[in-house]
Amino acid sequence: MNRRLVDRAIGNTCWSGPSGRSCYIFNTNQVVWQTARSTCLQDGGHLVTLETEGESDFILQILRSSSEYASYNWWNAANDIDNEGVWVWADINQPVTIDRWGSTLGGIEPNNEGGQEHCGELRSDFNFLLNDSQCTKKFMFICEYEWN
Ligand SMILES: [Ca+2]
Numbered sequence: 001m002n003r004r005l006v007d008r009a010i011g012n013t014c015w016s017g018p019s020g021r022s023c024y025i026f027n028t029n030q031v032v033w034q035t036a037r038s039t040c041l042q043d044g045g046h047l048v049t050l051e052t053e054g055e056s057d058f059i060l061q062i063l064r065s066s067s068e069y070a071s072y073n074w075w076n077a078a079n080d081i082d083n084e085g086v087w088v089w090a091d092i093n094q095p096v097t098i099d100r101w102g103s104t105l106g107g108i109e110p111n112n113e114g115g116q117e118h119c120g121e122l123r124s125d126f127n128f129l130l131n132d133s134q135c136t137k138k139f140m141f142i143c144e145y146e147w148n
Pocket residue numbers: 080084085112115116117118119132
């Protein structure tokens with residue numbers, strides 16, 4: 001953990017993840033997706049990426065069990081901004097391979113509703129499974145910090 005990250009993490013719990021290689025800070029400011037992304041990058045991290053089911057389970061468990069967090073939606077790094085329908089994790093530039101998309105009465109996410117949904121949220125009323133949402137909505141967000 002580098003010094004800058006230590007400084008930033010003061011006052012915020014950085015939850016150590018199951019891989020032992022990163023930790024996560026839950027930021028309760030509600031901002032658009034690009035602001036969430038740049039805020040994490042400025043602090044030496046990146047918007048949370050859920051590459052494995054174990055990592056996804058870990059984050060979802062925190063959101064589901066926290067009275068402070070459970071009623072809000074949360075940005076993560078999943079997006080299809082560059083290529084519609086091709087989902088990648090921003091900043092680590094890896095494809096989204098886990099199948100943790102939510103579903104609605106209208107069908108399965110991601111549904112690109114209105115042709116305008118390109119950013120990944122962990123949606124409270126989907127029990128924090130993934131939904132594609134409009135990037136200009138304002139949600140809380142989770143930053144992930146890899147140990148150096
Ligand atoms: Ca889309």
